[in-house]
Amino acid sequence: MNEEQKSLLLESSSRFLLSQGVKVSYGTAGFREDASILSSTVYRVGILAALRSLKTQSVIGVMITASHNKFSDNGVKIADPNGGMLSQHWEPFADKLANAPSPQQLLQLINEFVEKERIPFDGVRPAEILLGRDTRPSGEALLEAARQGVTSIVGAVASDMGILTTPQLHWMVRARNKGIKASEQDYFEQLTSSFRCLMDLIPTERKVFDGVNDKLVVDGANGVGGAKLRILHNLLNVLDMEVRNSSEDEGVLNDGVGADYVQKEKVAPRGFGSKDAGTRCASLDGDADRLVYFSVPPESNAQIDLVDGDKILSLFAVFIREQLSLLNEKEDIKNCGKARLGIVQTAYANGASTNYLKNLDLEVNLTPTGVKYLHEKAAEFDIGIYFEANGHGTILFSESFIEWLEVRSNMLSSGSKGSEAEKAALRLLAVSKLINQAVGDALSGVLLVEVILKHMGWSIHRWNELYIDLPSRQLKVKVADRTSVVTANAETVVVSPPGLQEAINAETAKYNQGRCFVRPSGTEDVVRVYAEASTQEAADTLANGVAKLVDQFLG
Ligand code: 16G
Numbered sequence: 001m002n003e004e005q006k007s008l009l010l011e012s013s014s015r016f017l018l019s020q021g022v023k024v025s026y027g028t029a030g031f032r033e034d035a036s037i038l039s040s041t042v043y044r045v046g047i048l049a050a051l052r053s054l055k056t057q058s059v060i061g062v063m064i065t066a067s068h069n070k071f072s073d074n075g076v077k078i079a080d081p082n083g084g085m086l087s088q089h090w091e092p093f094a095d096k097l098a099n100a101p102s103p104q105q106l107l108q109l110i111n112e113f114v115e116k117e118r119i120p121f122d123g124v125r126p127a128e129i130l131l132g133r134d135t136r137p138s139g140e141a142l143l144e145a146a147r148q149g150v151t152s153i154v155g156a157v158a159s160d161m162g163i164l165t166t167p168q169l170h171w172m173v174r175a176r177n178k179g180i181k182a183s184e185q186d187y188f189e190q191l192t193s194s195f196r197c198l199m200d201l202i203p204t205e206r207k208v209f210d211g212v213n214d215k216l217v218v219d220g221a222n223g224v225g226g227a228k229l230r231i232l233h234n235l236l237n238v239l240d241m242e243v244r245n246s247s248e249d250e251g252v253l254n255d256g257v258g259a260d261y262v263q264k265e266k267v268a269p270r271g272f273g274s275k276d277a278g279t280r281c282a283s284l285d286g287d288a289d290r291l292v293y294f295s296v297p298p299e300s301n302a303q304i305d306l307v308d309g310d311k312i313l314s315l316f317a318v319f320i321r322e323q324l325s326l327l328n329e330k331e332d333i334k335n336c337g338k339a340r341l342g343i344v345q346t347a348y349a350n351g352a353s354t355n356y357l358k359n360l361d362l363e364v365n366l367t368p369t370g371v372k373y374l375h376e377k378a379a380e381f382d383i384g385i386y387f388e389a390n391g392h393g394t395i396l397f398s399e400s401f402i403e404w405l406e407v408r409s410n411m412l413s414s415g416s417k418g419s420e421a422e423k424a425a426l427r428l429l430a431v432s433k434l435i436n437q438a439v440g441d442a443l444s445g446v447l448l449v450e451v452i453l454k455h456m457g458w459s460i461h462r463w464n465e466l467y468i469d470l471p472s473r474q475l476k477v478k479v480a481d482r483t484s485v486v487t488a489n490a491e492t493v494v495v496s497p498p499g500l501q502e503a504i505n506a507e508t509a510k511y512n513q514g515r516c517f518v519r520p521s522g523t524e525d526v527v528r529v530y531a532e533a534s535t536q537e538a539a540d541t542l543a544n545g546v547a548k549l550v551d552q553f554l555g
């Protein structure tokens with residue numbers, strides 16, 4: 001770094017001093033705190049993004065959002081060149097940068113890192129960053145802090161992409177780096193055209209819907225996803241869809257609404273009730289990277305029927321598998337019909353879903369919690385489907401498989417009459433365009449679920465009956481130091497403190513179909529307990545028993 005660069009960093013960082021006593025942590029997917037203390041963090045993430053852009057010679061994204069957290073919080077997520085989460089290799093630097101106590105120490109840290117990583121400061125390709133934010137009022141000032149961080153690197157350019165969902169920004173970063181059109185309009189265009197393509201490919205005999213189950217009502221968490229979904233709905237003009245709880249409506253972001261609330265509490269969000277009994281409903285989280293479905297039972301006060309990420313995954317798996325077997329029927333393309341399909345879940349996946357998928361002869365892999373782990377694993381397959389039970393997930397297609405599908409589908413569009421195999425190739429290609437390849441995206445998820453249900457001729461109830469969830473319970477335990485819990489084997493086993501896993505095993509063995517694990521949260525100062533058993537009462541008692549053990553070992 002030359003002197004001009006050093007003095008620019010010193011000068012701008014003196015405007016974003018770290019508040020006394022504040023310690024922030026990168027966590028699972030970026031920094032998240034009360035918005036009032038975040039400006040120095042976001043400014044520094046701006047610097048980090050610019051350095052990452054120089055290092056990778058690619059466009060990087062910075063998204064200001066705190067997802068499903070309360071209204072007064074905010075946060076920042078970083079999108080890497082492929083649209084995925086920031087490389088884990090850079091996370092420790094992110095932590096150090098965010099907590100550097102003074103401008104001098106910040107400069108020293110950057111200087112050392114730049115040398116260690118050999119980040120080119122030759123000005124050949126200046127850093128380029130796309131900035132986005134959700135609808136939180138604190139977002140505007142924080143976006144400005146990010147912009148100032150970016151522009152404290154000489155020559156770096158920050159483009160404000162406006163109010164977006166998190167997956168839209170990730171999509172744009174990926175598209176920009178692939179050299180394809182990357183505006184919000186292009187995003188909508190790609191989603192609508194691939195959705196229409198899938199609708200047109202629904203077998204004629206299945207095109208008769210019963211009308212009763214056709215309507216979809218979506219809870220937008222009072223956030224950005226609701227507003228964007230309304231735009232998509234208007235553009236499509238074919239879905240019977242109502243969006244409630246959008247940022248344009250009254251109501252507080254994530255307050256008694258949204259996918260996180262619906263999935264964890266198993267209750268209907270605000271604005272939904274017995275009037276919606278039997279209707280197919282869906283819920284997005286605050287930044288629209290999670291999606292769950294549900295239906296409201298006729299009796300008021302009853303729990304909803306939750307159709308969570310595991311069931312969305314199962315629906316996608318059934319559909320993809322059907323298309324692959326259609327491809328397989330044709331002798332000359334057998335090899336590609338045998339494309340490697342992989343499923344990726346976490347330990348939170350309901351045991352009944354994992355059994356169901358294994359019974360379909362699918363390869364099921366477990367990874368630790370957090371999109372970066374699931375995504376990485378799913379990318380190993382020709383088609384990798386990953387989902388967390390909380391509704392975050394997507395379907396990844398390998399470049400080589402997409403190329404192969406393109407060859408098949410070109411043959412079809414150039415006039416040959418479509419065989420079942422060729423239609424299956426076209427469907428898979430359309431899915432690869434509809435479903436976000438960068439990160440889980442509730443908007444593209446809704447469209448894919450809707451068209452698959454129509455393709456199958458299934459109601460939400462038929463879909464929900466693919467398997468019956470085992471009763472489960474999640475609890476959180478406040479402990480002095482959550483980092484003293486260390487896990488292995490995709491968080492299914494505690495290795496430290498010693499003796500805790502043996503105690504959990506002994507407790508779990510008392511229950512029919514019992515399964516239980518504990519892990520430190522990556523986003524909150526707690527240890528989480530998950531328990532599953534053959535009855536709700538048993539799952540509750542098991543979870544409570546293990547929570548007590550955690551307390552004893554760590555309290
Ligand atoms: C973050 C993760 C999500 C994970 C959750 C777990 C991303 C984009 N988001 O929200 O995937 O399920 O953390 O939270 O990776 P926890 O560690 O507090 O249980």
Ligand code: MG
Nearest residue numbers: 067285287289
């Ligand atoms: Mg989210």
